[in-house]
Amino acid sequence: MEAPLSGVSAPARLAADGEGVGHDELALAARNHGLPLEALRYDVTPPGLHYVLVHYDIPPTDGDDWRLTVGGLVRDRLDLDLPALRAFPTETLRVTMECAGNGRARLAPRPVSQPWLVEAVGTAEWTGVPLRVLLEEAGVEAGAVDVVFTGADHGVERGVEQDYQRALPLAVATGEDPPVLVAHAMNGMPLPPQHGHPLRLVVPGWYGMAHVKWLRDISVRDRPFDGFQQNVAYRYRQDADEAGEPVDRIRPRALLLPPGFPDFMSRTRVVDAGPVTLTGRAWSGAGPVVRVEVSADDGRTWADAEVAPPGDHRWAWQAWHAVWEARPGDHVLTVRAHDADGHAQPVDQPWNRGGFGNNLVQRVPVHCR
Amino acid sequence: MEAPLSGVSAPARLAADGEGVGHDELALAARNHGLPLEALRYDVTPPGLHYVLVHYDIPPTDGDDWRLTVGGLVRDRLDLDLPALRAFPTETLRVTMECAGNGRARLAPRPVSQPWLVEAVGTAEWTGVPLRVLLEEAGVEAGAVDVVFTGADHGVERGVEQDYQRALPLAVATGEDPPVLVAHAMNGMPLPPQHGHPLRLVVPGWYGMAHVKWLRDISVRDRPFDGFQQNVAYRYRQDADEAGEPVDRIRPRALLLPPGFPDFMSRTRVVDAGPVTLTGRAWSGAGPVVRVEVSADDGRTWADAEVAPPGDHRWAWQAWHAVWEARPGDHVLTVRAHDADGHAQPVDQPWNRGGFGNNLVQRVPVHCR
Numbered sequence: 013m014e015a016p017l018s019g020v021s022a023p024a025r026l027a028a029d030g031e032g033v034g035h036d037e038l039a040l041a042a043r044n045h046g047l048p049l050e051a052l053r054y055d056v057t058p059p060g061l062h063y064v065l066v067h068y069d070i071p072p073t074d075g076d077d078w079r080l081t082v083g084g085l086v087r088d089r090l091d092l093d094l095p096a097l098r099a100f101p102t103e104t105l106r107v108t109m110e111c112a113g114n115g116r117a118r119l120a121p122r123p124v125s126q127p128w129l130v131e132a133v134g135t136a137e138w139t140g141v142p143l144r145v146l147l148e149e150a151g152v153e154a155g156a157v158d159v160v161f162t163g164a165d166h167g168v169e170r171g172v173e174q175d176y177q178r179a180l181p182l183a184v185a186t187g188e189d190p191p192v193l194v195a196h197a198m199n200g201m202p203l204p205p206q207h208g209h210p211l212r213l214v215v216p217g218w219y220g221m222a223h224v225k226w227l228r229d230i231s232v233r234d235r236p237f238d239g240f241q242q243n244v245a246y247r248y249r250q251d252a253d254e255a256g257e258p259v260d261r262i263r264p265r266a267l268l269l270p271p272g273f274p275d276f277m278s279r280t281r282v283v284d285a286g287p288v289t290l291t292g293r294a295w296s297g298a299g300p301v302v303r304v305e306v307s308a309d310d311g312r313t314w315a316d317a318e319v320a321p322p323g324d325h326r327w328a329w330q331a332w333h334a335v336w337e338a339r340p341g342d343h344v345l346t347v348r349a350h351d352a353d354g355h356a357q358p359v360d361q362p363w364n365r366g367g368f369g370n371n372l373v374q375r376v377p378v379h380c381r
Numbered sequence: 382m383e384a385p386l387s388g389v390s391a392p393a394r395l396a397a398d399g400e401g402v403g404h405d406e407l408a409l410a411a412r413n414h415g416l417p418l419e420a421l422r423y424d425v426t427p428p429g430l431h432y433v434l435v436h437y438d439i440p441p442t443d444g445d446d447w448r449l450t451v452g453g454l455v456r457d458r459l460d461l462d463l464p465a466l467r468a469f470p471t472e473t474l475r476v477t478m479e480c481a482g483n484g485r486a487r488l489a490p491r492p493v494s495q496p497w498l499v500e501a502v503g504t505a506e507w508t509g510v511p512l513r514v515l516l517e518e519a520g521v522e523a524g525a526v527d528v529v530f531t532g533a534d535h536g537v538e539r540g541v542e543q544d545y546q547r548a549l550p551l552a553v554a555t556g557e558d559p560p561v562l563v564a565h566a567m568n569g570m571p572l573p574p575q576h577g578h579p580l581r582l583v584v585p586g587w588y589g590m591a592h593v594k595w596l597r598d599i600s601v602r603d604r605p606f607d608g609f610q611q612n613v614a615y616r617y618r619q620d621a622d623e624a625g626e627p628v629d630r631i632r633p634r635a636l637l638l639p640p641g642f643p644d645f646m647s648r649t650r651v652v653d654a655g656p657v658t659l660t661g662r663a664w665s666g667a668g669p670v671v672r673v674e675v676s677a678d679d680g681r682t683w684a685d686a687e688v689a690p691p692g693d694h695r696w697a698w699q700a701w702h703a704v705w706e707a708r709p710g711d712h713v714l715t716v717r718a719h720d721a722d723g724h725a726q727p728v729d730q731p732w733n734r735g736g737f738g739n740n741l742v743q744r745v746p747v748h749c750r
Contacts (some may be wrong), residue, residue: 019711020651020748021644032401035498038410038486039648042500045414048575050438060429060573061439067645069419070430117407125646129404131411169645204429206417275390276436276538277494279408282389342388379389 018171024252026365027122037117039125046131052269052293055135055331056106056199062134063220065111065126065204067176068167071226078210080194084160084231087151094196094210100141100149103191105216106328108135108295112219112246112259115370123367130267130374134330135293138214140195144186148231153184158237159185161213164226172240178224179237180215190216190327195228216327217261217297219369221246249365262297263371264357266304266332266349270376281378288338292347293329294319299352304332310344310375311359316346336381345376387540390433393621395734396491405529406486406496415500421638421662424504424700425475425568431503432589433575434495436481436545440595447579449563453529453600456520463565463579467519469510472560474585475697477504477664481588481615481628484739492736493535499743504662504697505576507583509564513555515599521551524603528554530582537582541609547593548606549584559585559696563596571679585696586630586666588738590615618734631666631741633719633726635673635701639745650747657707661716662698663688673701679713680728686716707749714745 033041044065051061080097082090111132116123118130147159163176186191193214196203203209208225221241247256269291282308294301300322305314308337317334336345348357357371364370385499402410413434420430449466451459480501485492487499516528532545556559562583565572577594583593590610616625638660641652663670669691674683686703705714717726726740733739 015750017644017651019747020647020649020746022646032403033407034401035486036647038402038496039498040646041407042415042496042498043417045433046411048412048439050441051574053441058574060431060433060575062429064414064429066417068643069639070417072419072422117404127407127411129408129411157535166642167645168642168651173642173651205420205427206429216640222541273535273537273542274437275386276536277391277409278389278405281390282386282537282542377389379386381385 014152017168017173021168021171023060023170024366025124027124029121033117033127034296037124039128044126046128049131049267049270052267056137057134059199059204060138060365063111063132065132065220066167066206070205071164073164073205073209073226076283080148080211080230082150082230085103085153085156085234086232087153087331090146090150097141097194097211098196100145102139103142103193104137104139105190105193105214106135106137106325107214107216108133108327108329109220110262110265112221112368115372116367118372119363119367119370125367133267136198137200138195139197139200140193140214142191143194144188144191144193147232152232154361155234156182156232157235158182158233160233160237161224161227162229162231163224164228168242171242174240176224176241178241179239179241180220180222196197208360219259219262221259234363245366246368247366250367252365256331256364259368262295263369264294264296264298264301264349264351264355264369266292266294266347266357267374268292268345268347268376272378281376281379283338283378285340285380286337288336289333290336290345291331291333294349295329296349296351296353296355298355300326301330301349302352303350304347306334306336308336308343311346311373340380343378343380345378346373348373386537386542390537390540392539392661393735396493398490402486402496406493407431409495413495415497416503418500418636418639420556423518425506426503428568428573429525431505432480432501434501434589435534435575436538437534439505439574440533442533442574442595449580449597449599451515451519451599452671454522454525455601456465456522459515459519466510467565468562469514472511472562473506473508473511474559474562474583475504475506475694476583476585477502477696478592479631479634479696481590481737484741485736487741488732488736488739492734494736502636505567506569507562507564508566508569509562509583511560512563513557514558515563516555516601521601525551525601525658526604527551527602527606529598529602530593531598531600532593533597538583538609543609545610546608547591547610548608549591553584565633588628588631590628606632614735615737616735617737620703621734628737631664632738633663633665633670633720633724634717634740635661635663635716635726636743637661637714637716637745641747650745652706652707652747652749654709654749657705658702659705659714660700660702662722663701663718663726665699665718665720665722667724670699670718671721672719674717675703675705676715677705677712680742709749712747712749714747715742
């Protein structure tokens with residue numbers, strides 16, 4: 013049977029050879045936004061500079077009557093208002109969050125969706141109640157497998173009408189290191205509307221699709237969740253009809269704070285000849301970043317940068333720096349990160365049909381005068 | 382003589398017939414952002430949802446050592462730190478700000494630049510020192526014509542290296558109703574980095590290019606300012622080689638808060654049959670909005686909406702609403718504003734080479750079930 017909304021909601025597709033970004037992709041790019049790369053200078057991203065990706069609409073959320081329910085396979089169903097939720101013990105974690113679609117628009121063929129280049133990232137201090145505390149309070153029953161999270165944003169996607177829903181395996185949901193948070197504050201302030209006000213999930217080390225915003229229900233299930241965002245979207249696939257692999261943890265990436273000053277239109281950088289200190293950030297969801305390499309010749313030769321250890325903030329990006337002796341002419345700077353789990357960023361373009369996890373190295377054209 | 386940076390900074394150009402948005406426009410769309418249209422529901426736009434357009438980089442600005450100088454054709458040059466500036470009397474004004482390039486990507490041929498559709502707008506409460514107070518303190522000398530404002534953002538644009546600079550005629554700069562503000566707070570908080578921290582100009586009724594961010598110098602001149610952003614960019618032109626007309630006040634526009642819920646990719650809306658209350662905002666820099674019309678058949682027939690008077694907030698958008706009796710099928714909603722100065726939004730596409738002031742009516746496809 014044809015889905016009732018198939019007429020307004022088309023299947024996923026790939027752009028044709030040479031097809032530029034269209035008005036639909038542009039409308040997404042205009043409403044969502046990345047981190048302006050110069051904002052890599054801040055350890056914690058100021059409000060309004062952190063990347064934002066909203067699937068449907070930002071829902072109207074009046075904090076006064078918000079309720080969070082915790083149910084399903086539990087001993088005692090919880091029905092919490094915000095004061096009740098805030099009465100639980102809280103933790104604050106600095107977390108780097110990245111959209112799973114970051115890098116999508118650099119793929120060929122280009123999956124038609126939110127067209128990120130490299131900038132869908134940000135780091136914030138999230139304060140909230142550890143999810144394991146709420147699940148302990150409710151009492152998870154034997155046989156539990158997945159925990160499903162439902163947000164208040166409602167829409168249709170590839171013909172499927174839905175509230176945004178994602179699940180985590182029970183072991184991740186009840187983890188202590190890192191804890192998953194039911195966050196009610198970002199950088200010490202109530203969540204802004206676009207970041208999930210009044211409540212969102214924060215899953216350190218995972219791509220953004222797991223951090224369910226406008227969180228209103230948590231449900232423990234005795235079988236794997238097979239919802240749209242789990243089993244249809246957010247899979248690594250080569251072909252449309254394969255099951256694919258789930259998108260979960262953030263792949264390693266390093267970004268360079270573009271040096272010098274930019275041309276408005278091309279974003280090409282201008283620097284003066286001489287030593288230029290290059291700085292940036294690097295992160296991975298699989299383990300700390302242990303090595304960052306810098307190339308000033310578009311990846312032909314590489315030199316090691318100095319990488320700060322993760323310190324107290326294992327789930328946040330790490331700073332790195334290197335000195336580049338700039339000589340007059342045109343150059344392409346690039347960087348790549350390696351994590352403790354043995355993963356490194358690719359220098360050749362990988363591809364998957366959804367455009368997920370594309371951590372191809374960033375390229376920064378620079379003119380030295 | 383060729384400009385020294387012409388190799389990295391190309392002249393303005395128009396997209397070829399059928400040329401999609403390229404990576405350069407996409408990089409601008411990813412770093413800058415518009416108002417997600419559902420945020421039209423807020424009288425005052427929450428932080429992070431207000432549109433942002435940055436020409437070069439957001440400069441690193443440490444508020445502690447920031448200085449604002451007021452010089453040129455004045456009796457007493459001022460050199461103010463932030464405590465000295467804040468010691469002057471302040472005013473708070475609710476102002477709707479819109480990018481002059483809003484609507485650019487809907488033009489054919491498309492001027493290649495920041496590719497806005499309709500969403501480059503926002504409304505904030507700006508608090509600051511009236512510019513006329515600072516100019517009185519400095520003492521403007523006889524013969525003054527223009528007041529030039531210099532920001533701290535530095536870049537190259539069409540081969541011209543520059544700090545961002547714009548000017549206002551003396552009569553506008555010293556106006557009382559509305560006052561021009563040297564703002565140090567937005568919605569009661571210090572300015573965020575992307576909105577000009579620690580100081581920006583706010584020029585009620587004018588497009589965004591006049592509201593110079595990261596303001597560090599004000600200079601009174603005895604002749605019209607002929608800088609790049611005044612005489613090269615931000616002109617209404619049909620041909621590249623004509624002088625054109627200056628871009629200044631905001632043209633009327635109404636926007637509709639898209640009803641129902643969206644398809645993720647197409648942003649087409651889904652509503653249920655029956656009466657649907659349509660709401661939105663309307664504004665103009667030339668006079669209050671006196672009439673808003675709504676069409677549910679893509680502009681063939683129109684009905685008047687109810688428009689709230691400007692009340693205490695003459696320089697902010699006005700709310701409007703109308704009831705639409707939705708019948709099953711596919712519809713295109715559109716709205717248009719008329720201001721007290723006799724201007725109305727066009728329903729046919731006007732065109733200019735820079736893509737400025739394109740207030741062509743918004744089109745919202747809706748599927749009614």
